[in-house]
Amino acid sequence: MPTLLPEVPPTFLRTALYARLSQDRSGECENVTIQLAECQSYADANSWPVVGTYSDNDIGASKYSKKPRTDYNRLVAAIRAGRINIILITEMPRLYRRLEELLTLIRLAETTALRRIQTTDGISYDLSTEEGVHAAINAVNNAMLEAARISKRVKRKQKKNAEAGKNHGGRRPYGYESDGKTLREYEAAIIRECAKRYISGETVSDIVCDLNARGVPSAQGLKWRVESLSRILLKKRYIGIREYNGVEYPAVWPAILTRDQHEQMAARRMAAASRGTRKGKPARKYLLTGLAYCGRCDAKMTGAGRTAEKDRAAQRRYRCHAGDGHGGTIGCGKLYRAADPLELLVTEAVLHVFDDPKVAVTLAPANDEKTVRALVEEFERRKAKAKSLVADYANDLLTREEFAQAKSIAAAAVDEAREALTEYQDAQTLALVPADQTIREAWATAGLAWRSALVALVVERVIVHPATSGRGMWRGYKFNPEYIEIRWKV
Ligand SMILES: [Zn+2]
Known part of the structure; x- marks a missing residue:
């Protein structure tokens, strides 16, 4: 009896086991030890000599990730060195994330001792034949398709x-139990408290200090940080909204805050952001810095507070400085004016200007001027039309019902024209104004830098003329607006 020889000499069966921990299939990951054990027993059953064991952890790496699979690289090096004939894996996706990787291996099979890829479910891809190569490519393609399908399915879900x-x-x-739906009343109360305090003007960092001082822990049982509380306060979850890809859905969980509160906080946050408080730079305290000029000598006036003394209160003032404190001269040094009424006067004038759509002309970039002029004319025309309706009604040309109807149509037309105009107002400024707020409304919650920028958009300078001290009062201030001259940018 002739000795039964093995079909293939064992030197062609040097096997490398490869296992990979990944999540790109069912979302579950199979332990590498289990994978390797399965490969080992398959190799043993076939009497293939295992010459190397390799395993990688790919969890968290995306399919586009360039993150090196270190053991995979060792495997490739062993193949290049001619030590491997068979790569044994549990299933194709364990070996490849991408088709390009397989192509590299196919090329290696042309020049090295590598002959095939074998899976433990009995499929063999003979890389020395065209059929085998095609089958391997198909397997990787199918695996990629399946992964894409799973990811779509997950997204659909x-x-x-x-x-x-x-x-x-x-x-x-924070504020809910781990099911995300049941209120944790104690925390919900903290959220309501924080929102209320933030809306009423406290800073987030003040609130955070207070929470930490009281020993109120965060959801993770840690100390509060400014960023985390700011983020929480503005989460739509707390007004009962579930967001997904920018779309809002009514949530199954109860709200903790009202939409109104949410909007007020968003407005405050925006105002705070627009203040652009850079570290190291003292916050501005004077609205008209750089815009107020002395009416006597033309020098710039700057904010300089007068400290409180025993018979008089502290006062914010703008004043003309004689010297810069380093021996240089600036101005006459003889003029000063109370800051509060001066700023109030300029603010009112500026807001009045912004109420007038014609301002859009001055705010528009030069190349839009024609469009804006046309829009202003249209606006004026519609306003005139609305006005003439009143006259028609007064002259009995219209019944009360006709008038009411026509008036609302005219008003809508005017609004529409106004809206078209606002699009041309300074984008930078208006970008900071919420869509449903006018500049006047936004002013109330905006920071000083934003307000100053807005004033500077339309005001060239504010000239403070010398005033004879009289007994005149204005808005409760000892202040005479007649001595203030506003030069507009037109
Ligand atoms: Zn002066």
């Missing part, structure tokens, strides 16, 4: 959950 207003899982949101 996420979207469905979002539409149903369901929580997306993850860490326990």
Whole structure:
């Protein structure tokens, strides 16, 4: 009896086991030890000599990730060195993230001892034949397709959950139990308190200090930080909204705050952002810095407070300085004016100007001027039309019903024209104004830098003329607006 020889000499069966921990299939990951054990027993059953064991952890790496799979690189090096004939894996996606990687391996098979890829479910890809190469490419393609399908399925499910207003899982949101739906009353009360305090003018950092001083822990049981509280306060979750990809859905959980509160906080946050408080730079305290000029000598006036003394209160003032404090001269040094009424006067004038759509002309970039002029004319025409309706009504040309109807149509037309105009107002300034707020409304919550920028848009300078001290009062201030001259940028 002739000795039964093995079909292939064992030197052609040098096998490398490769395992990879990844999540790109069902979202589950199979332990590498289990994968390697499965490969080992398959190799043993076939009497293939295992010459190397390799495993990588790919969790968290995207399919586009260039993150090196270190053991994979060792495997490739062993192949290049001619030590490997067979790569044994549990299934194709364990070996490849991308088709390009397989192509590299196919090229290696042309020049090295590598012959095939074998899976433990019995599929063999013979890289020395065209059929084998095609089968391997198909397997990787199918795996990639399947991964894409799974990811679509996962996304569809996420979207469905979002539409149903369901929580997306993850860490326990502050104010709720870990199911994301049941209120944790103590924390909900903290959120309500913080929102109320923030809206009433306290800074987030003051509130954070207070929470930490009281020993109120965050959702993770840690100390509060300014960023985390700011983020929480503006989360739409707290007004009962589930957001997904920029779309809002009514949530299944109860709201803690009202939409009104949310909007007020958003406005405050925006105002704070526009203040642009850079570190190291003292906050501005005077609205008209750089715009106020002395009416006697033409020098710039600057804000300089008068400190309180025993018989008089502290006062914010603008004043003309004689010297710069380093021996240089600036101005006459003889003029000063109380800051509060001066700023109030300029503010009122400026807001009045912004109420007038014609201002848009001066604010528009030069190349839009024609369009803006046309829009202003249209606006004026519509306003005139609305006015003439009143006359028609007064002259009995219209019934009360006709007048009411026509008036509302005319008003809508005027609004529409006004809206078209605002689009041409200074984008930088208006970008800071919420769509449903006028500049006048935004002013109330805006920071000083924003206000100053707005004033500077239309005001060239504010000239403070010498005033004879009289007994005149204005808005409760000892101040005479007649001595203030506003030069507009027109
Ligand atoms: Zn002066």
